[in-house]
Amino acid sequence: VTGSRSLARAARHLPGLGILAAFAVAARLAAPAGLDPLVVAVAAGAFAANTVGTPRWAEPGIGLGGLLLETGIVLLGARLALEELIAAGPVVVALVVAAVLTALLLVELAGRWAVGASEPATSLLAAGAGICGVSAVVAVAGAIDADAEDVAYAAATILLFDAVTLVAFPTLGDLLALSSRQFGVWAGLAMFSTGPVAAAGFAHSTAAGEWATVTKLARNSLIGLVAVGYSFRYAHAAADDGAGTRMGTVAMLWSQFPKFLVGFVAVAAVANAGVLSGETLSSLATVSDWLFALAFVALGFDIRLDRMRTTGMAPVALVAVSLAVVGTLSLVAVVVAL
Amino acid sequence: MHDGATGANAGGDEGRGDPAAGGAGRLADWWTGLDRGWQAAALGFLVVLGHVLVRVA
Numbered sequence: 305v306t307g308s309r310s311l312a313r314a315a316r317h318l319p320g321l322g323i324l325a326a327f328a329v330a331a332r333l334a335a336p337a338g339l340d341p342l343v344v345a346v347a348a349g350a351f352a353a354n355t356v357g358t359p360r361w362a363e364p365g366i367g368l369g370g371l372l373l374e375t376g377i378v379l380l381g382a383r384l385a386l387e388e389l390i391a392a393g394p395v396v397v398a399l400v401v402a403a404v405l406t407a408l409l410l411v412e413l414a415g416r417w418a419v420g421a422s423e424p425a426t427s428l429l430a431a432g433a434g435i436c437g438v439s440a441v442v443a444v445a446g447a448i449d450a451d452a453e454d455v456a457y458a459a460a461t462i463l464l465f466d467a468v469t470l471v472a473f474p475t476l477g478d479l480l481a482l483s484s485r486q487f488g489v490w491a492g493l494a495m496f497s498t499g500p501v502a503a504a505g506f507a508h509s510t511a512a513g514e515w516a517t518v519t520k521l522a523r524n525s526l527i528g529l530v531a532v533g534y535s536f537r538y539a540h541a542a543a544d545d546g547a548g549t550r551m552g553t554v555a556m557l558w559s560q561f562p563k564f565l566v567g568f569v570a571v572a573a574v575a576n577a578g579v580l581s582g583e584t585l586s587s588l589a590t591v592s593d594w595l596f597a598l599a600f601v602a603l604g605f606d607i608r609l610d611r612m613r614t615t616g617m618a619p620v621a622l623v624a625v626s627l628a629v630v631g632t633l634s635l636v637a638v639v640v641a642l
Numbered sequence: 643m644h645d646g647a648t649g650a651n652a653g654g655d656e657g658r659g660d661p662a663a664g665g666a667g668r669l670a671d672w673w674t675g676l677d678r679g680w681q682a683a684a685l686g687f688l689v690v691l692g693h694v695l696v697r698v699a
Contacts, residue, residue: 371678374682375689377682378685379689563677563680563683564678566679567687570687571687584697
């Protein structure tokens with residue numbers, strides 16, 4: 305009985321996965337027409353979600369988009385040239401730290417002084433713009449006990465900018481004639497959520513997709529530090545009523561750490577140890593590409609115009625300022641340093 | 643959408659803790675309760691392992 309219940313539980317995901325697969329195949333078939341399959345995948349998902357909507361029976365499978373994306377990233381580790389990464393590593397890490405700090409400070413200061421937004425709402429937007437989109441909003445919301453309404457506003461704002469940057473960045477990258485490495489690192493530094501960053505990178509070129517993902521992963525790995533920082537900041541502010549951090553610092557750092565990075569590093573280490581043949585690496589790259597294609601269709605299903613309309617002008621203005629400043633500074637930095 | 647830095651995988655909570663659960667049920671419960679990041683790490687590594695085993699065989 306339990307076995308059949310487990311099977312039934314797994315089977316609930318199949319219809320949605322079937323939709324993702326059908327759209328991903330269709331996107332691949334569109335490639336010869338000169339369209340980028342990944343952009344078509346995202347657009348097809350977004351079109352379906354905003355016209356016919358997501359059928360209830362397809363939601364569990366489409367909800368696996370995040371898992372598919374992260375598994376694709378883990379496999380991306382197999383095609384990383386560690387030597388090249390180590391050579392560029394210190395510069396990229398320095399750029400990541402600078403970009404995150406700039407975005408956090410900018411949104412925090414502008415939110416308080418220029419827009420007059422509430423402190424928690426501003427902090428959620430700062431985390432979303434500075435680190436990794438909606439999950440950073442959720443992580444920091446947990447650390448500072450934010451209102452559900454503030455979380456919804458911040459998440460909707462980040463999703464809005466994910467959709468805009470997904471189209472704007474590859475276009476700008478082409479116009480500015482950036483190299484794959486420059487464009488990938490720029491997208492990884494300035495855009496918000498991981499899915500759109502990877503999609504924009506791969507829309508430019510495979511190498512740009514790899515650089516974009518790696519740069520974004522470096523940014524994501526800072527999420528724990530930022531959540532802990534906010535936790536201390538707000539616990540200190542609430543000290544009068546005896547509130548404190550509910551979790552130890554190390555435990556919180558670990559709880560917020562993106563665990564799929566462990567798999568990504570492990571696969572990169574195995575691949576760079578030379579134990580995988582060229583055929584195996586090529587086959588793993590194909591699996592990774594398909595996982596990305598499925599994930600990008602699911603990403604499209606997440607782009608819901610009705611949800612974006614719920615965001616206000618103040619959060620949009622704040623994040624737009626952060627994107628413009630961090631985008632411009634990081635563009636100058638990658639052109640100069642890479 | 644990503645970013646999966648946090649939280650266990652949503653969905654699939656039903657049936658958890660069933661004392662009559664068999665091996666498959668317990669495995670399914672364990673898997674659905676696992677952080678999504680660990681699930682991705684495990685799946686990715688299993689795909690690599692599978693490829694290696696197929697090549698060796």
